[in-house]
Amino acid sequence: MRAFTVVSGLVAPMDRANVDTDLIIPKQFLKSIKRSGFGPNLFDEIRYLDEGQPGQDCADRPINEEFPLNFPRYKGASILLARENFGCGSSREHAPWALEDYGFRCVIASSFADIFYNNCFKNGVLPIALEESVVARLFDEMYASEGYELTVDLQRQRVITPSGEELSFEVDEFRRHCLLEGLDDIGLTLQSAEAIRSYEQGWREQSPWLFDVIK
Amino acid sequence: MTGKTLYDKLWQNHLVEQRDDGSALIYIDRQLIHEVTSPQAFDGLRLAGRKPWRRDANLAVPDHNVPTEQAERAGGVAAIADPISRLQVQTLDDNCDDFDLVKYDINDVRQGIVHVVGPEQGATLPGMTVVCGDSHTSTHGALGALAHGIGTSEVEHVLATQTLIQQKMKNLLVRIDGSLQNGVTAKDVALAVIGQIGTAGGTGYAIEFGGQVLRDMSMEGRMTVCNMSIEAGARMGMVAVDNTTLDYVEGRTYAPKGELWEMAVEAWRDLHSDEDAVFDAVVELRGEDIKPQVTWGTSPEMVLPVDGVLPDPANIDDATRKTAVTRALQYMGLEAGSSIGDIRPDRVFIGSCTNSRIEDLRSAAEVVKGKTVADSVKQALVVPGSGEVKKQAEEEGLDKIFIDAGMEWREPGCSMCLAMNADKLGAGEHCASTSNRNFEGRQGFGGRTHLVSPAMAAAAAVAGHFVDVRDWQEAGQ
Missing domain, CATH: 3.20.19.10 (Aconitase, domain 4)
Incomplete structure (x- = not known):
């Protein structure tokens, strides 16, 4: 991205x-x-x-x-x-x-x-x-x-108008980080693969009817 | 400690990882896949050399593009006349083969609209997290599941990781107490809620629908209400599990059996908000106050009771709303101050993931039985939500009732709800439609949609204009 x-x-x-x-x-x-x-x-x-x-x-x-x-x-x-x-x-x-x-x-x-x-x-x-x-x-x-232009600075979370006025805006920290770096979500999530596997194992024991049914 | 809402419980049960930045990793139990929003996701997997994390978590079915005319449908994918639609359906087949995912073929009796097929096959169950690249995934919340639509990047993310990165939503309770009048249905409830809170009223919230009206409602009705959560701005809507839920689920193809069933039921009994749960917002309606609803404009919130009168922009102060109402009246070709009853549909569409289940078809059939569609109505389509619904309806003789009334009985699919196949409105045509969106051009370029219940659509087909189905039934017409 x-x-x-x-x-x-x-x-x-x-x-x-x-x-x-x-x-x-x-x-x-x-x-x-x-x-x-x-x-x-x-x-x-x-x-x-x-x-x-x-x-x-x-x-x-x-x-x-x-x-x-x-x-x-x-x-x-x-x-x-x-x-x-x-x-x-x-x-x-x-x-x-x-x-x-x-x-x-x-x-x-x-x-x-x-x-x-x-x-x-x-x-x-x-x-x-x-x-x-x-x-x-x-x-x-x-x-x-x-010819009206705006400048959007994601790092500082500011919209800057032609008169130099700065308008601040909110954005979730995670989304901001990914956008600033152009990161691929899937690659990031797969860094948590162990946590996913561990959750999945527990969930399978707790709710076995959710697994291996559609085959 | 205060109690938990149903949404809190479902969230907590699926939380893999809570992060310091406020985001969370949520485990996904079921992904439903259709042909429109998946090809780019499969391509993404291929490019990165990834495979689905858990193949048994996915179920695919073509629905948006499929032809509903029997002659075209009978030839399967190869016979789809529109080459671009054909390629998209074929691509779903190819991708499912390549990645070894289970898919229902276009003419499999189990095929249908994803949101009809999921609950019908027991592929979506209480307590699950359910996603699909389609905003009406909220439908499955009726089962007491956490279900919502996602974009194509997220379809790929779920395929590759079995999780989603999410922020927790706020809790909104929509409570409808009392009881509904005869002739007033789940669709009218959904539209009345949207009329009250607006199309952005639920933005940022997970909605739980509760109150006596919901408790008394069938599963089909609950699905209709949850389906339209997104039209109220909420990605997800849900209803607590009760005996109605369990009776619906028991015995379905992918539902647990025997000991597993007992174990599941015990877990599902907890799927309701605690007595002392606190909601961030509460909206209340009285069932008795809800009349049959008809949308007149180009947003689902532009809705009125059947005896309503269209707004006049001259009486609206807010500039943005004034412009919106003016534009909507112009697009719809309707006069300010005219009555809903004056609107004459050119076409009637009974179908879509909102209203194509057996109960919907029964309700429409009851209204048209022994009558005929008005001469002014060019076409009245009845499109069952799945092959199973179609079969059941034919066993009950509903197809004959529709055909005898001059309506067309079609093969299952999304059809005229979004007009990606050949079923569409001509420019300027009005449609009494049981679907979920009345946006400009939604049902065809220049088409004019009026959202109504199946009974109201059927009554309009016969009368040639919108009528109050409550009077219609009382008069025994």
């Missing part, structure tokens, strides 16, 4: 509450057996005017000119600014895959759905929850100033 330390970049809006994972990446693209290539279909249903199909070349599709990610001023954005309960709905990891593939490294919102939040950390995407009033202010600043 790609490490995340400090990211500075253009900010783009996804200005609605309860953005669900169906909206982030519609189901027809979930038929892919790959982990990459979802970027062109991020927010497909509101980004284009037609119905997208897997494997299609999106360059020829009619663009929804009213959708902010299609505005020239937001081209190349790496930070997505969103509202409450971002990423609700299904557990599809294709949602952070699509955000990451598009070029987003960070999503700032007033709150996130649990599974989406967790999935982001597995893919080098940092979800940052800030107070609703702070998020509202960032939206205002972004709309008021073309």
Whole structure:
């Protein structure tokens, strides 16, 4: 996984509450057996005017000119600014895959759905929850100033605005560590293989009906 | 010392390692696998040269992409018309063969939606930790299990290590006392709870559903309620074990037998919250107050009782909510201030991991028996949750009731709940659907979903618009 330390970049809006994972990446693209290539279909249903199909070349599709990610001023954005309960709905990891593939490294919102939040950390995407009033202010600043950029410093847990204001954010220590180092969870967990085996042996004695039944 | 909640007990029983940074390693008893969220996990294992930690902990079944039309289905995987769907189902088969995991084939009678198959086969049991790369894994909490959806990276993590890295959630008790009116079902309970706490109300919590309404509810009903925990923002929902649970589990294929059964029952008797357990939050509803529910918008919290009137953005002060309601009305093609009863579905879908069990089909069949689907309804699909449900329904003659009423009786799968196969809505079409999500485009590009119970969907199919199934039944129509 790609490490995340400090990211500075253009900010783009996804200005609605309860953005669900169906909206982030519609189901027809979930038929892919790959982990990459979802970027062109991020927010497909509101980004284009037609119905997208897997494997299609999106360059020829009619663009929804009213959708902010299609505005020239937001081209190349790496930070997505969103509202409450971002990423609700299904557990599809294709949602952070699509955000990451598009070029987003960070999503700032007033709150996130649990599974989406967790999935982001597995893919080098940092979800940052800030107070609703702070998020509202960032939206205002972004709309008021073309080329609005933020800097996100994970080490110091700070979002830094163009005026130099520093906004602190919370993140679990374990997730922060893995993201900073770009660590593979499985490798880390396997360092506890002995503890897992020992637990498993005790659990098998206590609950033998849970083992060797599906064969 | 204060008592423990059901969630506390399940967590404690599966705790491998508590770490200083607040994270914990939790042992996973069962992983259910389907074709959509697993291919990248198997690829990850292959790339790293890893093998599944415990093959007998896994059970795989294709469900999201499978065709439900008999002609297409009969030819098995090779006959799936959509080449991309076919490749995905074939990839599940190949991966299970490569890694030696047990899988039900597309036309095995045991095949079906993972969340119907798990409990039905006894593959998910009380006291287990259950995961699947699907957010509706919360369904299995109905058995008194700790069950939740995970992403594909975690599917790979569970395959490779039999554990998950987790943070403990907070405890939320949703207590529904009293009793339900006739015609009001588990689906209405789930939607009423979401209407009350919102789609983010359960975020950060594990929900336990309790109260007399849950005690009186069948296992199928409890599964429906737990299934939609995720629509209330909670990854997991659960119900304490009681005799209803034990009666349901006993005798199922993978359930313990003989002495092991006795031993398991003794352990399972403890799977309830202690009298003095403390919850971080409690939400209370009265069963008598719950009416049949219908969603009108594009989020499950945009729900009203069947006699409700749609909101008017002009009367909403909060800017974000005003925008959301305006956009939802526009997407749904509905007028502010109009009535739920004015909504006319173009299609009806009875199925999904929320409502495709035998009780759901019986309830829908009871409503349509001897009647016919309204001319204005283009299609009414009935999609059983598994081959076993289908078989049982046919033994009871339910298929004939549906077919005689002008409905289509299909092969098991996820179908129009998320429209990954050929079953989908056309742009602008309204659907009375027993599924779980009414998001924009969920059931097809531009499609408009109204979430309801099976009885309400069936009544709407016959009447051609939403009706109160309570009056319908009282009038003996």
